[in-house]
Amino acid sequence: MSETSPIPTLLALLTCESVIVDAETQKKTLVGLFDRIQSTKVPVQLAGLGLYAKLVEGSGHYTFKIRMVSLHDESQILEIAAPADWAVAEAPLEFVMNFRGVPVPVFGDYEFQLFADDIYLGRAVFKVDKLELPMPPPAPKG
Amino acid sequence: MSTAPFIAQPKLDTIQSPDAALGFRIGRIKVRAPLEVPGLQITHTQPVPRPARFLLGTLSDQGFRVIKPIPVEVEFREDTIITSWEAIEEFGTGASVFSSAQDLGRTIAELYRALQVDQQNLGPEMQRVWAVLQEHVVTRR
Numbered sequence: 001m002s003e004t005s006p007i008p009t010l011l012a013l014l015t016c017e018s019v020i021v022d023a024e025t026q027k028k029t030l031v032g033l034f035d036r037i038q039s040t041k042v043p044v045q046l047a048g049l050g051l052y053a054k055l056v057e058g059s060g061h062y063t064f065k066i067r068m069v070s071l072h073d074e075s076q077i078l079e080i081a082a083p084a085d086w087a088v089a090e091a092p093l094e095f096v097m098n099f100r101g102v103p104v105p106v107f108g109d110y111e112f113q114l115f116a117d118d119i120y121l122g123r124a125v126f127k128v129d130k131l132e133l134p135m136p137p138p139a140p141k142g
Numbered sequence: 143m144s145t146a147p148f149i150a151q152p153k154l155d156t157i158q159s160p161d162a163a164l165g166f167r168i169g170r171i172k173v174r175a176p177l178e179v180p181g182l183q184i185t186h187t188q189p190v191p192r193p194a195r196f197l198l199g200t201l202s203d204q205g206f207r208v209i210k211p212i213p214v215e216v217e218f219r220e221d222t223i224i225t226s227w228e229a230i231e232e233f234g235t236g237a238s239v240f241s242s243a244q245d246l247g248r249t250i251a252e253l254y255r256a257l258q259v260d261q262q263n264l265g266p267e268m269q270r271v272w273a274v275l276q277e278h279v280v281t282r283r
Contacts, residue, residue, distance in 0.1 A: 007199040007208050021148050057207065064149075071238050074192045084149045096148040113240060119199035119211045123240050 008058030010122035019050035038131035059089035071109035201247035
């Protein structure tokens with residue numbers, strides 16, 4: 001971010017199963033929005049995880065950083081940095097990513113954090129709960 | 143594994159009222175090649191320590207916009223995390239660094255509103271705090 005680049009405002013940071021970007025119109029479809037996942041065991045890898053961010057009030061060059069941390073101990077699961085040019089100040093900027101195989105080491109809360117040039121802008125929290133499967137009924141005697 | 147991030151701004155002229163009868167023609171659609179972002183770095187890392195300080199760019203209050211990053215110190219006390227802005231001696235608490243930062247942001251917003259209402263009657267110390275706030279934060283109209 002240059003000296004003159006303003007701090008962008010985060011309007012939305014959403015987690016979902018997948019974000020589809022239409023090749024022609026560039027419209028985004030968020031499939032399976034969630035803030036809670038259930039799993040029978042950990043560690044587990046998430047088959048699909050999409051992240052959508054919408055920002056306004058920015059312009060110029062930025063390096064956006066996404067961090068995912070476990071809120072159990074705030075250990076970092078992954079970090080991604082990507083440069084972006086915000087060409088039209090009046091227009092919003094959308095940031096979309098799809099992940100495959102994100103590791104979930106323990107049950108609990110996880111957080112995506114968004115930074116623009118190391119300035120914290122916002123977060124999205126989701127929970128990974130233990131799924132208790134119902135016990136099968138006892139087999140009939142005889 | 144992850145796909146490259148898709149970063150885009152919608153065209154300003156995407157939606158227009160047509161001034162002629164609607165029609166269509168069949169044409170070839172250009173499909174973009176997979177987007178490659180120069181400089182993209184994806185890092186799967188081992189646990190890293192919680193930050194001792196960071197720059198805050200939001201008050202988590204839609205009435206305010208941060209115009210200059212707020213330097214925040216982080217302290218860990220048993221199960222509570224305390225974030226503070228030393229220049230105005232305000233702090234927030236939470237179970238994680240950024241839940242604490244959210245609390246700090248709301249505290250700063252409350253302080254801004256309180257000083258704004260009473261700005262004609264502020265003592266020297268509160269005038270200094272008010273000046274620091276105005277340097278970093280503006281209200282939205």
